[in-house]
Ligand code: NCD
């Protein structure tokens with residue numbers, strides 16, 4: 001039996017850091033595990049210009065605790081809107097600090113009201129991204145209220161993503177936080193320009209977790225958890241060694257009061273144990289030998305960034321997750337609160 005594993009330091013290819021005191025509360029969890037993270041732009045107001053991304057990056061670096069000052073690199077993104085101009089895309093690329101542009105269909109998820117209403121409005125920006133080689137990061141769900149919430153990813157593939165990648169054949173696209181067998185198949189069959197991130201919580205839970213003994217707001221995220229057969233497909237994809245699939249936690253902190261609410265926010269916070277949770281998944285699947293490529297190589301290669309050079313070590317050791325964390329004057333309920341996890345950072 002394996003008792004420790006040493007990995008090239010991993011990266012998180014999809015992270016919500018928020019801002020201000022909330023960011024200061026959650027950033028150390030990520031920065032002490034990961035070398036880099038793709039930082040989501042869905043602040044209020046959203047990060048829509050390179051100048052805003054530069055300023056946000058400066059705030060993140062300033063919020064790093066002294067012992068983590070030199071060890072963490074935030075990889076910034078822009079929030080695509082109906083009005084994103086080709087010149088803004090060029091500015092973003094030339095800045096060297098923006099690594100992707102995020103497509104949120106308007107109304108799809110938390111703080112996405114400024115999102116794209118119709119992709120046809122974004123063609124000039126998408127042309128520019130294709131030309132300057134700046135990836136499109138996609139929240140892959142339709143917002144049509146007539147579509148069942150569990151089918152929104154599949155319908156997005158058919159209605160939006162397939163036509164998009166057919167039209168922009170050289171655009172690099174990350175299908176983010178995929179949740180279905182349909183998405184796995186689609187990404188496998190698509191060109192080399194298309195890849196996908198997978199969260200730890202979609203690998204660990206199926207949709208029964210939302211209703212286990214009552215309504216469980218801390219298991220509600222978007223895209224919503226799916227049935228077990230989809231989870232199995234995600235595990236096969238993550239542990240299968242295919243370079244198109246890589247880690248992206250989608251760790252999304254919300255205060256306890258905003259989660260435990262008659263209209264609770266979508267988002268699961270996993271940053272406190274992100275790499276440990278992925279290790280648990282790979283261990284359960286007897287695939288620990290595939291973990292390093294999934295968390296440390298595939299994403300870097302897709303984003304055309306160098307692989308990290310330092311390492312982290314995980315040991316097989318039980319530990320109990322805190323019941324709650326402090327979060328800017330409020331509390332934050334972490335994923336697996338009060339439960340035992342089986343891998344620990346050395
Ligand atoms: C994210 C958030 O809270 O910002 N929520 C979530 O459920 N994943 C937004 C997102 O990535 O969809």
Ligand code: ZN
Nearest residue numbers: 016040250252
């Ligand atoms: Zn997200």
